[in-house]
Amino acid sequence: MKKTMVIALLGMMAAGGAQARVIEQACLSSDRASGNRPLCNCIQRVADATLTRRDQKTAAKFFRDPHRAQEVRQSDRQSDAVFWQRYRAFGATAENYCG
Structure with missing residues (x-):
């Protein structure tokens, strides 16, 4: 069921046009990805x-600077806390879907 929902979401996003990737x-x-x-x-x-798009730009920076992810996670700012919830959901979905 979960995987079906993710596939449906991905299909809708593909139809919506390409982003900056x-x-x-x-x-x-x-x-880590080794190409x-x-x-x-x-x-x-999944992203x-x-x-x-703004979340993706923020998350992309974590690949270059993993410490930045830690700073955002531990931040006292409400906007960082809300972003971190979305980012965790993205990570869990990517892990489930991309294995």
Whole structure:
């Protein structure tokens, strides 16, 4: 059921047009992905379905500077807390869908 919902979301986003693909580019350039294009593409599709363009730009920075993610997670700012909830949902969805 969960996977079906994710696939439906991804289909809707694909029909909505291409975005800047900032998550995919950050993923491809990171040491962790080792240039795994199918994985990075999958993560980008999930990002397109779950994150705003602004959220994607913020999240892409985490690939270059993982410490920045920690700073956002521990921030006292309400906007960072709300972003972090969306980011965690994105991460869980990407993990479930992209395996």
